[in-house]
Amino acid sequence: MAEKGVKVFGMWASPMVIRVEWALRLKGVVYEYVDEDLANKSDALLRHNPVTKKVPVLVHDGEPIAESAIIVEYIDEVWKDGYPIMPSDPYERAQARFWAKYADEKCNAAIYPVFTATGEAQTKVVHEAQQCLKTLEKALEGKKFFGGDDFGYLDVVVGWYAYWLPIIEEVSGAKVVTDEELPVLKAWFDRILAVDVVKETLPPRDKLLALNKARREQLLSA
Amino acid sequence: MVAGEKKGVVLLDFWVSPFAQRCRIALAEKGLAYESVEQVLLGDKGDLLLRSNPVHKKVPVLLHDGRAVCESLVILEYIEDAFPLATPRLLPADPFARAQARFWADYVDKTVYGIGTRLWRLKGEQRAAARAEMLETLRTLDAELGDRAFFAGEAFGFVDVALIPLTSWFYSYEKHGGFSVQAEFPRLAEWARRCGERDSVAKILTKPEEVLDFIGVLKKHYGVE
Numbered sequence: 521m522a523e524k525g526v527k528v529f530g531m532w533a534s535p536m537v538i539r540v541e542w543a544l545r546l547k548g549v550v551y552e553y554v555d556e557d558l559a560n561k562s563d564a565l566l567r568h569n570p571v572t573k574k575v576p577v578l579v580h581d582g583e584p585i586a587e588s589a590i591i592v593e594y595i596d597e598v599w600k601d602g603y604p605i606m607p608s609d610p611y612e613r614a615q616a617r618f619w620a621k622y623a624d625e626k627c628n629a630a631i632y633p634v635f636t637a638t639g640e641a642q643t644k645v646v647h648e649a650q651q652c653l654k655t656l657e658k659a660l661e662g663k664k665f666f667g668g669d670d671f672g673y674l675d676v677v678v679g680w681y682a683y684w685l686p687i688i689e690e691v692s693g694a695k696v697v698t699d700e701e702l703p704v705l706k707a708w709f710d711r712i713l714a715v716d717v718v719k720e721t722l723p724p725r726d727k728l729l730a731l732n733k734a735r736r737e738q739l740l741s742a
Numbered sequence: 743m744v745a746g747e748k749k750g751v752v753l754l755d756f757w758v759s760p761f762a763q764r765c766r767i768a769l770a771e772k773g774l775a776y777e778s779v780e781q782v783l784l785g786d787k788g789d790l791l792l793r794s795n796p797v798h799k800k801v802p803v804l805l806h807d808g809r810a811v812c813e814s815l816v817i818l819e820y821i822e823d824a825f826p827l828a829t830p831r832l833l834p835a836d837p838f839a840r841a842q843a844r845f846w847a848d849y850v851d852k853t854v855y856g857i858g859t860r861l862w863r864l865k866g867e868q869r870a871a872a873r874a875e876m877l878e879t880l881r882t883l884d885a886e887l888g889d890r891a892f893f894a895g896e897a898f899g900f901v902d903v904a905l906i907p908l909t910s911w912f913y914s915y916e917k918h919g920g921f922s923v924q925a926e927f928p929r930l931a932e933w934a935r936r937c938g939e940r941d942s943v944a945k946i947l948t949k950p951e952e953v954l955d956f957i958g959v960l961k962k963h964y965g966v967e
Contacts, residue, residue: 567770571806571849573846578836583838585841585842586845587846587848590841590845591841593840593841594837594838594841595838597837598837610820610823610824611806611811612821613819613823614811614816614823615822617813617816617819618812618816621813621816625745654753655751655797
């Protein structure tokens with residue numbers, strides 16, 4: 521008999537995992553969280569996601585779903601009478617999916633080098649990250665959230681920037697999201713951090729900071 | 743909609759683009775009328791393309807009553823959403839099956855074309871690495887397909903649409919990588935032939951030899967020997 525219920529295979533410091541938790545909590549779904557040691561992945565994780573072996577994986581009544589953005593859409597469709605995550609209008613849905621892809625493919629790739637760059641190289645990668653985020657910022661268009669008046673799909677996908685980017689900035693000494701360069705995004709950061717499901721799930725700042733400091737040192741000395 | 747903007751569906755297109763072909767196949771399968779507007783990609787890009795896709799400046803772009811949707815898989819989902827009565831449905835109704843379809847289409851997107859490009863653009867060890875990744879990818883897709891007629895089972899759907907245009911490029915990948923899809927992955931080869939029996943696919947896919955010629959043009963363009 522297949523196990524019943526909802527399980528999330530995750531890692532406490534992963535922003536991709538937190539998206540899934542936000543989506544589940546928006547719907548009021550009770551779930552079991554399984555924290556993975558990514559250096560020593562569990563048999564269960566590897567069984568549930570043999571293709572990419574990554575977290576997050578959502579296991580619903582024994583059936584696994586991988587890829588965080590896809591999991592969020594799944595959650596929205598299964599618990600369709602709960603809080604609406606995706607917009608209902610087809611064009612708005614397309615915009616939300618487009619920007620989610622842009623953020624995950626382009627912005628994340630632009631942000632990652634900021635983490636390890638030093639000196640002059642840092643200035644260049646900071647500028648590139650800012651250009652990427654400025655483009656993304658356009659989708660906010662003077663709204664409270666990317667989803668409009670309410671926290672929606674795109675906020676779930678990129679909301680992690682509000683907590684993780686300031687940590688990346690502190691660890692690397694770079695200043696990316698400033699009042700001068702990205703005022704609209706910065707203001708949105710404050711609104712994100714005030715959302716209940718966000719507040720309930722953020723990992724402790726000192727722990728996250730320490731992990732990222734250690735990771736940066738490791739990468740720089742490699 | 744801004745006054746003067748075209749009603750209906752326009753696809754900003756490029757003859758050999760497998761990504762544009764995904765959209766054309768979906769529209770054709772559903773019997774949806776559209777105008778294909780061929781773009782210049784290897785020279786100065788046209789105004790309409792640059793205005794419609796300022797972020798990526800790429801095809802395909804679907805313009806529906808003047809509003810632009812970009813990124814081929816996003817376009818496929820838009821076609822499903824915007825034309826809810828058009829059949830066949832490319833995504834199943836069940837959320838779990840939908841998630842599986844999205845996962846595999848995303849997997850195709852993250853692998854085949856990028857690895858394939860490295861296979862023909864690079865040499866020596868880098869090409870060997872790309873070859874190994876391509877075989878691993880095709881093996882994974884072949885295993886996922888299994889003995890089913892199509893990726894989701896009995897019906898031609900989302901993952902099939904995502905992958906089938908890339909099969910025109912297999913011949914070029916085989917030539918550059920020194921392998922045979924038919925020999926290594928006969929189920930995948932059979933699936934490609936099965937899809938090719940569909941009118942939409944037969945009419946829309948580029949002939950493999952023409953893709954190889956186009957890669958020759960790209961090599962010159964990028965200064966690759």
